[in-house]
């Protein structure tokens with residue numbers, strides 16, 4: 001299907017500071033972990049990080065796997081492995097996949113640590129930088145691994161501002177970083193996927209338009225989620241406006257004059273999707 005396109009009022013200058021911080025820490029770390037959103041594994045991958053990290057050992061982790069379509073996740077995972085990436089599945093907020101991630105990190109760090117020990121410098125902790133787009137769960141992951149809330153985590157992009165080292169028990173030090181976005185938000189539906197999953201601040205895109213595109217996408221790719229959650233029928237020739245109107249009626253989003261409260265119903269659909277209430281869905285094609 002054609003990927004929904006959403007315009008983002010976007011100024012790449014905002015990312016320059018984060019980029020400089022990452023560059024400055026690079027020589028201190030053994031491994032970089034890039035968290036991707038399992039609902040948008042392609043769109044959430046930043047080409048910028050690839051350039052910054054050069055040949056630093058890297059582990060990819062598809063986080064929020066609990067919210068993604070598991071069949072699509074399996075296909076994305078296989079495709080990424082085929083490309084030679086070291087990648088694992090994660091649901092940090094649910095404590096799922098943490099052990100596998102730690103194993104992958106240790107494996108990736110081994111050459112650097114061996115070199116260190118050969119120089120007679122003894123044992124030291126593995127140093128890991130946690131990277132990824134805003135709101136993907138970097139701070140949550142660090143808190144779960146540390147076993148306590150060391151890093152601020154909230155459901156909105158841009159919570160982490162500076163960098164912060166956190167020691168965890170397993171001989172590891174983790175560096176939390178502010179989210180970094182792809183400079184290519186306009187390409188191939190990337191802006192759409194990142195806007196509806198909550199990686200982009202709402203001030204820089206049209207929330208109603210994003211919700212409308214999302215409804216259109218879901219009616220096409222996951223109609224059963226809309227049918228079940230909103231107890232509506234969806235016919236194959238329904239337009240997106242028809243679907244929105246049906247959801248509005250079912251949820252009582254009707255103005256006093258009897259017309260559909262489009263703003264309210266679209267806001268509700270977007271909220272339901274982001275909270276995971278609608279069910280599992282993946283936005284990126286494999």
Ligand SMILES: Nc1nc2c(ncn2[C@@H]2O[C@H](COP(=O)(O)OP(=O)(O)OP(=O)(O)O)[C@@H](O)[C@H]2O)c(=O)[nH]1
Nearest residue numbers: 091092135137138139140153154155158159160179
């Ligand atoms: N469902 C689900 N939610 C998650 C998962 N991991 C993190 N979250 C939620 O995602 C939201 C953002 O988490 P943060 O840890 O603050 O994300 P961040 O990457 O540090 O964000 P910035 O600092 O803004 O770049 C929070 O509401 C978390 O509870 C997960 O595996 N599954």
Ligand SMILES: [Mg+2]
Nearest residue numbers: 138139159160
């Ligand atoms: Mg954070």
